[in-house]
Each structure stands twice: as C-alpha cells, then as structure tokens.
Amino acid sequence: MTDMKDMNDLKEMKDVNDCIFCNIASGEMDVPLVYEDELVVAFDDVSPQAPVHTLIVPKQHVASLNDDPDPALLAAVFGAAREVARLKGIADSGYRLVQNNGADAGQTVHHLHVHVLGGAELSVQMS
Ligand code: DGP
Numbered sequence: 001m002t003d004m005k006d007m008n009d010l011k012e013m014k015d016v017n018d019c020i021f022c023n024i025a026s027g028e029m030d031v032p033l034v035y036e037d038e039l040v041v042a043f044d045d046v047s048p049q050a051p052v053h054t055l056i057v058p059k060q061h062v063a064s065l066n067d068d069p070d071p072a073l074l075a076a077v078f079g080a081a082r083e084v085a086r087l088k089g090i091a092d093s094g095y096r097l098v099q100n101n102g103a104d105a106g107q108t109v110h111h112l113h114v115h116v117l118g119g120a121e122l123s124v125q126m127s
Contacts, residue, residue: 016061021111025059035084039076042084042116051119052088052095056080062112064101069112081116090118 016022023029025041034054035042045053056077062069078097085091095118100107 015063015110019061019109019111021055021057021109021113022061025057035080035087037076037080039073040080042080045115049115050117050122052090052117054084054088054116056084056114056116058112063110064107064112065099066101067112077112077114081114084116085118088116088118094118096122 020029024031024043031043033041033043035056039060040056040058042054042056045055058069058073058077060069060073062073081097082091085095095116098115098117099113100115
C-alpha cells in the first residue's frame, strides 16, 4: 500500500518534472546563466520589463514563499540578487527586487523566484 510519504514524494517528483525553472536550474533546458552557486541559478527573463531583468531561482523546487523555504535558501537568493546587480553593473544606479506569490500577485511560474530589475529609472507604482 502507498503511504502518505510516498504520495508526497510522488507529487514532488511530478512538480519537479513539470517545472520549467527546475529544468533550467538542472541544465536540462539550455539557458545561459548570469550567475550560479550551490543553491541558486540566475538567468535573464524571457520577457524583460526593464533593460536588466534577471531571475534568481533556487535549485530546489519550492513553489512559493508559502512553502516555508529554508531561511538559508532565502539568504542565498538575496545574496545572489546583490551579486547579479553587481555583475550587471546596476548595483550603484539602483535596482528593484520583485517576488510574486499566488494569483493576485500574478505569479505565473510556480517555482519561487526573485526578479532583479534595473538599468533605467523604474516606475514608482507598486501595483
Ligand atoms: P512571475 O509572474 O513572478 O511568476 O514571473 C515569471 C517570469 O518568468 C516571467 O517574467 C517570465 C519568465 N519566464 C517564464 N518562462 C520562462 C522561460 O522559459 N525562460 C525564461 N528565461 N524566463 C521565463
């Protein structure tokens, strides 16, 4: 008989296999990386909303902030965002981090990610 843990493991395997950001992070999808370390990858957004628009994505599949990610993983994501800003030459001119969770926020890819936006003066509108 399949127990609850097996069911959860199966669901997690399905989520990972179906997840475009997991496929990018694992290298299965060949996308040029802006940055990589042990815990995260960063790559440019396919539909840029600013001259610099890079996504920071944990290698581990976490659907959203509601999934209670390890604080060390969140620290790695924010550290990577700072490093990407430096690599892209926008650390001093300024940059915005955006992180969407759920339908009202417009989250379209259900794998936790942070957008790094900059390279021009951004709109002051927050919503
Ligand atoms: P969000 O709305 O926060 O879930 O943003 C998801 C972002 O992911 C969106 O700006 C477009 C980007 N995106 C979706 N699919 C791909 C992809 O296959 N490659 C890249 N580079 N970006 C993608």
